[in-house]
Every structure is written in C-alpha cells, then in structure tokens.
Amino acid sequence: xxxxxxxxxxxxxxxxxxxxxxxxxxxxxxxxxxxxxxxxxxxxxxxxxxxxxxxxxxxxxxxxxxxxxxxxxxxxxxxxxxxxxxxxxxxxxxxxxxxxxxxxxxxxxxxxxxxxxxxxxxxxxxxxxxxxxxxxxxxxxxxxxxxxxxxxxxxxxxxxxxxxxxxxxxxxxxxxxxxxxxxxxxxxxxxxxxxxxxxxxxxxxxxxxxxxxxxxxxxxxxxxxxxxxxxxxxxxxxxxxxxxxxxxxxxxxxxxxxxxxxxxxx
Amino acid sequence: xxxxxxxxxxxxxxxxxxxxxxxxxxxxxxxxxxxxxxxxxxxxxxxxxxxxxxxxxxxxxxxxxxxxxxxxxxxxxxxxxxxxxxxxxxxxxxxxxxxxxxxxxxxxxxxxxxxxxxxxxxxxxxxxxxxxxxxxxxxxxxxxxxxxxxxxxxxxxxxxxxxxxxxxxxxxxxxxxxxxxxxxxxxxxxxxxxxxxxxxxxxxxxxxxxxxxxxxxxxxxxxxxxxxxxxxxxxxxxxxxxxxxxxxxxxxxxxxxxxxxxxxxxx
Numbered sequence: 001x002x003x004x005x006x007x008x009x010x011x012x013x014x015x016x017x018x019x020x021x022x023x024x025x026x027x028x029x030x031x032x033x034x035x036x037x038x039x040x041x042x043x044x045x046x047x048x049x050x051x052x053x054x055x056x057x058x059x060x061x062x063x064x065x066x067x068x069x070x071x072x073x074x075x076x077x078x079x080x081x082x083x084x085x086x087x088x089x090x091x092x093x094x095x096x097x098x099x100x101x102x103x104x105x106x107x108x109x110x111x112x113x114x115x116x117x118x119x120x121x122x123x124x125x126x127x128x129x130x131x132x133x134x135x136x137x138x139x140x141x142x143x144x145x146x147x148x149x150x151x152x153x154x155x156x157x158x159x160x161x162x163x164x165x166x167x168x169x170x171x172x173x174x175x176x177x178x179x180x181x182x183x184x185x186x187x188x189x190x191x192x193x194x195x196x197x198x199x200x201x202x203x204x205x206x207x208x209x210x211x212x213x214x215x216x217x218x219x220x221x222x223x224x225x226x227x228x229x230x231x232x233x234x235x236x237x238x239x240x241x242x243x244x245x246x247x248x249x250x251x252x253x254x255x256x257x258x259x260x261x262x263x264x265x266x
Numbered sequence: 267x268x269x270x271x272x273x274x275x276x277x278x279x280x281x282x283x284x285x286x287x288x289x290x291x292x293x294x295x296x297x298x299x300x301x302x303x304x305x306x307x308x309x310x311x312x313x314x315x316x317x318x319x320x321x322x323x324x325x326x327x328x329x330x331x332x333x334x335x336x337x338x339x340x341x342x343x344x345x346x347x348x349x350x351x352x353x354x355x356x357x358x359x360x361x362x363x364x365x366x367x368x369x370x371x372x373x374x375x376x377x378x379x380x381x382x383x384x385x386x387x388x389x390x391x392x393x394x395x396x397x398x399x400x401x402x403x404x405x406x407x408x409x410x411x412x413x414x415x416x417x418x419x420x421x422x423x424x425x426x427x428x429x430x431x432x433x434x435x436x437x438x439x440x441x442x443x444x445x446x447x448x449x450x451x452x453x454x455x456x457x458x459x460x461x462x463x464x465x466x467x468x469x470x471x472x473x474x475x476x477x478x479x480x481x482x483x484x485x486x487x488x489x490x491x492x493x494x495x496x497x498x499x500x501x502x503x504x505x506x507x508x509x510x511x512x513x514x515x516x517x518x519x520x521x522x523x524x525x526x527x528x529x530x531x532x533x
Contacts, residue, residue: 149463151425152418169421169461 005030007038014038014073016048024059028066035070045076057240142178150174150188159195170210179203189213193239203236203249212237212244219244267301272374272384273505274307274403276427278419280390282411283440286476288387289317290495293485294502295383296351303342303352303381305374307399308389309364312356318345319483320353329357332369338376347488352381362394367401374402383505392426400427406435407467412442412453421462436467438501443472444515468501470494471515 003019005027016034021027046067055063060078067075142160149164152171156162161178172188174180177195179202186204191213193200198215212219217239234249275284285308292304306314309329315321326341331354338354345351354377357364377384388399400406406427410420420437427435439455446452459466473494479486486495487502493513500510 151428152421154425167461167463170418171422 005034007034009038009040009044012042013045013047013076014040016046016067018048018050018053020051024062028062031063031066032069035067035073038070038073040072043072043074046073047076048078050078144176149184152188168204168209176200182207198239201236201238203234205234206231207235207237207246214239214244217242217244267379267382270378270382270384271405272378272386272403273405273407274386274388274399274432275407275409276388276396276399276423277390277409277416278392278423279410279416282409282416283438283470283476284390284409285313285317285387286480287407287409287438287440287470287498287501288314288385289480290485290487290498291502291505292351292383292385293318293345293348294487294499295506296345296348297487297499298502298506299349300383300506301350301381302383302385303354303377305354305377305384305386306356307370307386307395309356309395310358310361311389312358314387315343315353315355316483317480318353318485320345320355321483324355327355327357328373329360329364332365332373338373350381362389362398365398367397370398371402392423396423396426400430400432403432406432407438408435408462408464409438409440410458410462411440412447412455412458414453417453417458417461424462424464435464437462437464438468438470439466440470441472442469442515466512467504468497469512469515470497470501 003017004021005019006017008015008017016031018027018031021030048063048067050063063078064075067073144156144158144160144162145165146156146162147165149166150156150168150172152169155173155175156164157175159177161181162174162176163181163183164174165183167184168174168182168186168188168190170187173190174182174188175191175194177193177197177200179200180190180192182190182202182204184204185206186202186209188209189211190202190209192202193215194213196215198217200214202209202212202214209221214237219237231248235246236249237244237246239245275288277284288304292302295302304314304318305328306312307328308314312327315324320343323343326336328341330336331338331341341354343353343355345353374384374386384402386399386403389395408420408424408427410416424435427433437459439458442455443452447454455466455469471493473486473492475486475492476494486492487498489495497513500513503510
C-alpha cells in the first residue's frame with residue numbers, strides 16, 4: 001500500500017510529504033487536493049519532502065507550480081529523504097515496517113518555537129533545492145513600478161521585482177534581483193535574478209532584448225532572422241539548466257509545448 | 267515678447283542635419299514675416315554662419331556677448347535676404363566650456379524679448395555643449411535620419427530632455443529615401459515614431475540640392491522648387507501654428523516610368 005501525499009501544518013510552515021505514489025501525475029493530483037484543503041489564512045512557508053523520488057527538471061517545475069499556485073503558500077525548499085541520518089530531532093521515529101520510508105501520520109507538534117526553528121533549519125539545511133526569497137513573494141511590497149518607457153541610456157536597478165509599464169528601448173538597462181516584467185516591448189538589456197537567483201524570470205509583451213541575463217547566465221537572440229523571429233505574443237524567459245529558454249507566456253509545460261527558442265549562451 | 271518661444275534643435279548623432287534644419291526653417295519662418303534669431307551653440311566648430319552664407323560678416327560672437335565684450339546688438343548679424351532674420355554666431359577660437367548653462371539661459375531670455383522665434387543649433391553629443399544649448403530652451407526639435415544608430419542617439423537625447431523637464435519634443439526625420447524605404451532597406455518613419463514616442467513635426471527627403479545650398483550659403487527654402495525645401499517650409503508652417511499635411515514622398519513618376527509600369531516592365 002503506497003502512502004499518499006500528506007501535509008503537516010506547523011505554526012507558520014507546512015511540511016508536505018509526497019509519499020510513495022509512483023505515478024507522478026497521480027501524486028500531483030493528490031498534492032493539489034491536499035494543498036487546496038490546506039488553505040492557510042496567512043502566508044506560510046512550504047517545505048516539500050520528495051522522499052526517495054528522483055525528479056526531473058520538468059517535474060520539479062510542476063511541483064513548484066502546484067505549490068505557488070495556491071494563495072498564501074510560499075515554497076521555501078525541497079528536500080529528499082534519501083539520507084536517513086539527517087532526520088531532525090522532532091521527527092517521529094517509527095518507520096513504516098513495510099518500506100524504509102518515513103510515514104508521518106498525526107505527529108505531535110512541538111510547542112517550543114525555538115526547537116522548531118532549529119530543527120527546521122537543520123532539516124532544510126541539506127535541501128535539494130532552496131528558493132531564495134529576498135522579499136515577500138509575488139508582486140507585493142517589494143516591487144518597483146516604472147510607469148513610462150525606458151529610453152536609451154536610462155537604467156533601473158532594484159532589489160526586488162521590477163515592472164515597466166512601457167517599452168524598454170535599445171540602450172536601456174533593467175537590473176533586478178527578482179523578476180522583470182515589461183508591459184511593452186523589451187529591446188534593451190535586462191538582468192533578472194542579479195543576486196544569483198536563477199529562478200528569476202523575464203517576461204515581456206514583446207521580447208526582443210539585445211541581451212538577456214538571468215543570474216549568471218548571459219544569452220543573446222539567435223543569429224538567424226532577428227526581426228523575422230519577432231513574435232506577436234507575450235513571452236517569458238527562464239533558465240533551464242544552463243540555457244535560457246523562451247516560452248510563450250501562459251503555456252503549460254506538461255502539455256508538451258516547450259520553449260520556442262533556445263537563446264545562445266555567451 | 268509675448269508668445270516668444272525658444273527651440274533647441276538637437277539630435278545626439280552628428281551630421282544628421284541640425285544646422286541645415288535650423289538655417290532652412292529659420293529662413294522659412296522669416297519669409298512668413300516672423301521675427302527670428304538663429305543661435306549657433308556649437309562653439310569651436312561653428313557651421314551655422316557658413317550654411318547661411320554670413321561668415322564674412324561675423325564680427326562678434328556669442329562668447330563675446332556672454333563675457334560682456336560687446337553688446338548683444340553688435341553681435342547679431344542681420345540676413346539681408348529676409349526681413350527680421352538674425353544670426354548670433356558661435357566663437358570659433360574657443361570651446362564649449364567658454365559658457366555655462368546659466369549664461370545661456372540668460373542670453374536666450376534676452377533674445378526672447380526681441381524675437382518671436384529663437385532657434386538654437388545644438389552641437390552633436392550630450393556633454394557641455396548640449397547642456398548649454400538646452401538650458402534656455404522652452405521646447406525641443408529632435409532631428410534624426412532613418413538609421414538605427416541615429417534613432418538610438420535620438421532616443422538617448424529625448425530621455426535627457428525629459429529628465430531636464432523639456433517635455434514634448436517634436437521630431438524631424440531627415441534624409442529619407444522613399445525608394446529604399448519601399449525596398450525595406452531603410453526604416454519607415456512610422457517605425458521611428460513608434461520607437462521614439464514623440465510627435466512628428468516633419469519628414470524631409472534626401473536632396474542633393476542641400477549640399478549645393480550649404481556650400482553656397484543659400485538656404486534651400488529661398489527657392490521654390492526643391493523637395494527638401496518644401497518640406498522645411500511645411501515644418502516652418504507647422505511651427506507657426508498651421509496644420510499642414512505631410513507630403514507624399516513617393517518618387518516622382520515621369521511618363522516613361524508610368525508607361526513601363528503599365529506594360530508590366532517594372533515593379
């Protein structure tokens with residue numbers, strides 16, 4: 001009997017255990033159900049334990065999206081349980097006899113905040129993937145909004161997300177530690193995730209950047225075509241492994257509609 | 267004077283036609299009966315006097331006025347070909363550090379007391395000369411050619427003008443070659459306006475006669491025929507408040523080419 005997705009809700013954190021359901025899609029379905037039922041009133045940090053599951057990049061992204069879709073849930077890290085020795089002190093110690101996996105069912109919550117904090121940080125110290133949130137997630141307090149076109153020679157540098165209501169002309173620059181959204185044509189140079197956050201994205205109504213940088217990856221448009229490749233729909237650029245991939249904004253990755261173009265890495 | 271206005275004609279890029287525009291538009295405005303003064307702010311590399319054919323008559327210049335060596339009236343050169351057209355030339359033996367923005371602003375204020383239109387010919391670049399030129403201006407006219415590099419520089423200049431609170435610059439697209447635009451080898455004016463997001467003041471076609479006119483020191487708007495001359499006259503009319511439709515710049519078709527077209531021998 002495979003254990004399904006379980007949630008453990010702490011004071012301001014939610015621990016998600018993906019269980020042993022082998023089929024990824026079924027597991028995802030269960031996860032979404034659990035997360036919907038969870039519905040916290042304030043924003044909580046979410047840690048996902050994938051158990052001994054080996055996830056592909058695509059699956060990882062599905063997982064991220066499943067969590068981030070829900071309001072008030074902020075994905076902080078993903079851990080796996082492959083190394084049993086890093087089990088934290090408050091973890092229930094009776095493993096399920098049928099498998100070597102931990103099955104958590106109705107564990108007693110610890111009272112002391114400090115204990116939890118320490119245990120939490122130990123547990124997540126070896127996280128598979130950690131999500132840097134330098135600020136409140138999404139477009140809330142720490143977003144810089146520029147309500148005009150950025151002309152050549154002008155630059156915007158911000159610690160957080162940046163939204164430009166207008167174009168970014170050639171010779172203009174946007175540097176942000178978070179995401180960059182351009183509600184217009186992006187023609188200049190943009191650097192998202194400038195502090196090293198490779199999960200940052202660049203999105204634009206028309207993405208025609210001279211050069212695009214996300215974290216440490218620098219990319220330029222494909223050589224052939226240039227203007228002929230100009231698309232008429234909004235696109236988003238993100239880093240996938242070592243490359244920058246441009247996708248149509250709103251495309252579902254699981255539907256097979258992969259990135260339209262792989263930009264050339266400098 | 268009430269309703270006096272000072273325009274700075276800037277571009278960023280050099281050689282796109284600022285001085286040509288200033289001399290031709292200035293002359294056309296004077297022909298319409300306006301009181302016009304043209305100010306050459308390109309200290310050290312003065313050209314406006316050459317374009318107007320007035321270089322032999324320059325005695326004092328802008329720097330002399332600012333330094334108090336002479337009175338403003340002594341430095342103004344009257345163009346005898348038009349009523350109420352004057353030139354305030356630049357100094358050739360000095361450079362752009364000879365004046366500062368405050369001095370330029372005061373000078374332009376004094377000129378606005380006497381003239382309806384003050385056109386300031388700005389040097390290329392964005393350094394001291396540019397800063398001096400925009401100081402006294404109420405509004406700006408940006409000149410660009412239909413080339414990517416020129417448009418980039420114009421964009422930069424527009425950004426600097428907006429930062430200096432000289433809002434609503436207007437654009438002249440100069441040296442347009444309609445055949446090249448048709449072939450797709452040259453930028454379309456509509457694309458330029460889309461990128462720069464400013465109001466279009468005029469489109470001036472490429473015209474060999476411009477070179478002749480600048481060398482001779484006779485602005486093209488003095489004569490009737492030339493295509494570029496008409497474009498500059500229309501620009502002057504718009505500045506004077508008239509609504510003038512933009513010229514169609516399709517290449518003139520003679521009888522033979524129309525015949526060829528009818529026979530399907532030419533695209």
